Amino acid sequence: MKRSRINEILRESAAFMAAHGVHLPPFGHWSPEDLRAADHAEIRRRRMGWDITDYGAGRFDEMGLILFTARNGLNGDLGKRSAMLYAEKIMISRRDQLSPNHRHDVKVEDIINRGGGTLVLELFAAAPDGSIDRAAPVTVMCDGIDRTLPPGGHLRLDPGESVTLFPTTWHAFWGEGSDVLIGEVSTVNDDVTDNIFEMPIGRFSTIEEDEAPLHLLVSDYDDKL
Template sequence: MKRSRINDILREGDAFIRSFGYTLPPFAYLSPETLKTSDHTEIKARRMGWDITDYGKEAFDDMGLFLFTTRNGLNADLGKKSAMLYAEKIMISRDHQLSPMHRHDIKVEDIINRGGGVLVIELFMADADGGIDRDSEVSVMVDGTMRSLPAGGHLKLNPGESVTLFPNNWHAFWGEKGDVLIGEVSTVNDDLTDNIFEHPIGRFSNVEEDEEPLRLLVSDYDTHL
């Protein structure tokens, strides 16, 4: 994915987020140079910030996701009585842009339609080995009420609605009737080790540096900071 394309997506995504009255934290707008010269230890360690992914498939419009992690705990603190055990993201799923089927081993997450189109989530239960159970009914909590769907059923969330997903919930999602602003509130988020995809796929984009980065992505931290 060309850096120039990533820069354009960042600008478009920031404008879309602002159109709903949502304001990102100040560190979102630090230049790469400022991040390099300031104390970025916690931002880097917690992998907070911008994340534009095409899952390594070079087809962002068809398969991809825009994310910004506003806050995040650390895996090392899981199980402690007094620690930051939660994370929060704001995301954009474009109209008919697929986020592919996956689940997590640890993370429990609330996925919230914050505005825009309809968020469609395809759901399966995990079998005893962690794979996809293509036969069993799926039960999920939608805004505090249990809802049941057939295996592979499509849960449709209108603006304001949310669903709670557990590690045994396989899920893929996309927007319909327009781009969707998505909120995520979850257990500590670890995109390096806690994403299990149905098919082998990359979590981050392969970046071609055709221009300077407007902002650093979370996936840039190890090489640029």
Template sequence: MKRSRINEILLEADSFMQSFGFRLPPFAYMSPEEMKQRRGELNAIVDARLGWDITDYGEGRFDEMGLFLFTARNGSLADLQGGGGMCYAEKIMISRRDQLSPMHRHIVKTEDIINRGGAKLAIKMYESDGDGNLDESAAVPVVCDGIPRTLSAGDTLVLEPGESVTLRPGNWHAFWGEGGDVLIGEVSTVNDDMTDNIFFEPIGRFSDIEEDTDPVHLLVSDYERWLA
């Protein structure tokens, strides 16, 4: 993706979120220069990979296959493994109309996916077999706002604004905005986007960036190069 396009998406996303009354934390609006100057204060932000995240999954087709995300808080795997401390994470996401977030599952993370507003959120789901592979025949047990449901393999669950589903490790899922753009909340156990995303197709989690202009804000995938 071109950096100029990423900058546009950031501004569009911020406006969309604010239209629902959702406000990002102050660090979201730091410039790259300010983050460099204040690097000593930002260890918790950088280490937890909090901040802006835009992906086209390395395919260069953001409008058709992509996702906007912002990680607002994230705990540590050590706390999760130890059973205490900061064992949780929170994201806000935007899935555009018919913009696919491709089929994947998680190894560790359990997550609540919440339609926070806008259009409907469509989620296509499968269960894993004993080896973690996508099972095209097994039923898919889920919990929607505290109520158990059983889907058939490949069913599409549609969430209206305010509705949610709990996805556990091994639940294969792909999602998109149905009928328009949708604001999505994610409340989960500790998030690790470097190792905990298993995609059905051989694609990447992050975008390859063409630096055709300066960044307005850094993405979490920029931290290692810009803030080392």
């Protein structure tokens, strides 16, 4: 993706979030210079901040996702009795924009429709070896109530509705009708190692630096901080 396109998406995304009453923490508005000047060690270590991805496919309008990680624990703390074992994300799934089929090995997540259109999830159960079971029904909990769908069934969430996804659930999702503001509450989030995709794709975008970044993405931290 071109950096100029990413900057455009960042401006649009901040406006969309604000229109739905979402106020980002201060570092969500920082320029690269602001971030470098601050004590950013924990922001970097916990990979908090903006993430604009086309999954390395170069077709963001068709397959992509907008994310902002507001808080995040650390993998090394998992299993401790008292630690920050949770994460929170704010995401935007644009109308008909696919977030491709994947699951996680560790993370359990609540996906919440916070506003906009209908959030559609395509769901499959995982086989014992972790692969997709295309024959078995899949059961998920939606706001405390179990719902069972056929393999590849479409779960539609209206604003205010949510679903809990365990590592045994493969899921793809997109916005229907209009763009969707999504909340994610989960155990510790690790986008570097804890995403298993059905397709041979990447998690992050390859960026063409055609202008200066408006905000650094989490995938920029290692090279630009």
